[in-house]
Amino acid sequence: MRVLSIFGTRPEAIKMAPLVLALRGEPQLHSSVCVTGQHREMLAQVMGLFGLQADHELDVMLAGQSLNGLFARLLAAVDGVLDAARPDCVLVHGDTSTAAAAAMAAFHRRIPVGHVEAGLRSGNIHSPFPEEMNRRLVDSVSTWLFAPTPSARAAALQEGVSGHIWVTGNTVIDALNAALATLDADPARQQALAQRYHWLDGRRRLVLVTGHRRENFGEGLRNICAALRDLAGRDDVQIVYPVHLNPNVQGVVQKTLAGHPHIHLIEPLDYLDFLWLMRRAHLILTDSGGVQEEAPALGKPVLVLRDVTERPEAVAAGTVRLVGTSRERIATEANRLLDDAALYAQFCRKANPYGDGHACQRIVDALCGRSVAEFRPELRHAPEPHPPLNAIFSESQL
Numbered sequence: 001m002r003v004l005s006i007f008g009t010r011p012e013a014i015k016m017a018p019l020v021l022a023l024r025g026e027p028q029l030h031s032s033v034c035v036t037g038q039h040r041e042m043l044a045q046v047m048g049l050f051g052l053q054a055d056h057e058l059d060v061m062l063a064g065q066s067l068n069g070l071f072a073r074l075l076a077a078v079d080g081v082l083d084a085a086r087p088d089c090v091l092v093h094g095d096t097s098t099a100a101a102a103a104m105a106a107f108h109r110r111i112p113v114g115h116v117e118a119g120l121r122s123g124n125i126h127s128p129f130p131e132e133m134n135r136r137l138v139d140s141v142s143t144w145l146f147a148p149t150p151s152a153r154a155a156a157l158q159e160g161v162s163g164h165i166w167v168t169g170n171t172v173i174d175a176l177n178a179a180l181a182t183l184d185a186d187p188a189r190q191q192a193l194a195q196r197y198h199w200l201d202g203r204r205r206l207v208l209v210t211g212h213r214r215e216n217f218g219e220g221l222r223n224i225c226a227a228l229r230d231l232a233g234r235d236d237v238q239i240v241y242p243v244h245l246n247p248n249v250q251g252v253v254q255k256t257l258a259g260h261p262h263i264h265l266i267e268p269l270d271y272l273d274f275l276w277l278m279r280r281a282h283l284i285l286t287d288s289g290g291v292q293e294e295a296p297a298l299g300k301p302v303l304v305l306r307d308v309t310e311r312p313e314a315v316a317a318g319t320v321r322l323v324g325t326s327r328e329r330i331a332t333e334a335n336r337l338l339d340d341a342a343l344y345a346q347f348c349r350k351a352n353p354y355g356d357g358h359a360c361q362r363i364v365d366a367l368c369g370r371s372v373a374e375f376r377p378e379l380r381h382a383p384e385p386h387p388p389l390n391a392i393f394s395e396s397q398l
């Protein structure tokens with residue numbers, strides 16, 4: 001079977017990379033990759049780390065492009081690739097414009113779609129926007145739905161989707177394990193990272209921040225920045241914020257926070273750098289989806305800068321709290337975690353509600369028609385050592 005994986009943004013690349021490696025290792029499947037160019041710089045970092053190369057490279061991004069403009073260009077460009085490549089099935093990931101347009105393009109050509117990370121729902125089609133709608137759309141046209149958790153499966157079932165659903169765990173944990181194994185096997189790289197971030201102040205606790213969601217543009221992001229200034233006024237805190245390349249984010253963040261002595265605004269980071277900083281962090285503030293999944297696996301407390309989340313499992317596990325975008329609420333909740341050691345310890349419990357590192361193999365098994373031992377988060381999975389990426393690829397590819 002010819003399987004074409006299509007992705008375009010940073011989080012899709014991180015979560016599809018280990019799957020592409022697993023597809024490549026399966027003799028029954030012929031795997032190829034199409035990258036759409038939705039994120040150029042941020043995607044290249046991930047492709048390099050995992051040693052991936054695109055078989056089809058599109059160039060859909062235009063400066064100042066609207067969501068409709070992007071969607072239209074994606075639909076036409078992906079259609080051209082489908083026409084040339086004639087895959088037997090298409091795999092897309094998550095809830096981006098790339099995923100929704102690629103799924104529709106395949107559906108129009110009656111090519112079966114497999115949806116990786118199916119079934120997540122916030123219950124509000126305006127938040128995350130437009131991602132909640134994108135995900136519903138992809139689920140509804142998919143033949144195979146790879147739901148990370150039992151609640152994601154339940155949400156998809158409730159909508160009456162027609163495809164078959166498997167609970168696989170989230171491939172983000174496979175990616176995290178592979179990346180951490182690479183980092184841990186390489187003392188020279190760890191030393192280089194410590195050197196790169198030598199400016200971190202050992203006497204101040206590190207608060208790591210990411211924020212880029214469209215529904216937070218404007219007032220929400222201004223409130224978040226004001227709360228960060230409040231926090232940076234403490235004498236025991238330093239803030240590091242790798243700022244997303246979206247001009248709507250850059251504009252507000254740079255204008256409000258640049259130049260503060262204890263706030264470091266930096267470029268979007270390579271995945272390994274970001275994981276190194278996550279491990280080094282005391283507390284994480286984010287509106288990102290993937291970070292909500294990775295941080296609990298690392299035992300790091302997270303305050304989520306959103307009113308609703310399509311990832312409720314870590315909230316239920318008590319390692320993540322939704323705080324929205326009110327300046328007062330963000331500052332109050334962060335100060336509590338910084339000041340109350342007992343509360344902080346409760347948040348630090350390691351939790352792995354999103355996966356056990358075997359999601360990719362389950363997806364490959366499902367595609368090959370083999371029986372799948374589904375992910376059951378209630379079972380305690382002993383962490384298994386993962387080979388570093390350079391054990392899978394030659395050094396020159398890393």
Ligand code: UD1
Nearest residue numbers: 009010011038039040041042095096097098131245246247
């Ligand atoms: C997209 C996804 C969102 C995901 C996010 C991850 C949609 C609708 N949303 O949102 O689900 O959480 O990616 O980052 O698909 N830019 C660059 N270079 C890059 C990346 C972005 O210049 O490598 C700039 C461009 O000006 C671009 C803008 O960022 O127009 C916004 O990117 P876009 O992909 O439209 O949306 P995101 O907000 O990043």
Ligand code: UDP
Nearest residue numbers: 011014242268269270271274288289290291
């Ligand atoms: N990430 C990264 N570099 C950064 C910030 C985040 O590699 O500077 C990783 C992070 O670990 C997670 C993913 O990017 O795996 C999240 O991507 P993003 O926040 O862009 O999108 P979302 O997950 O919200 O869709």
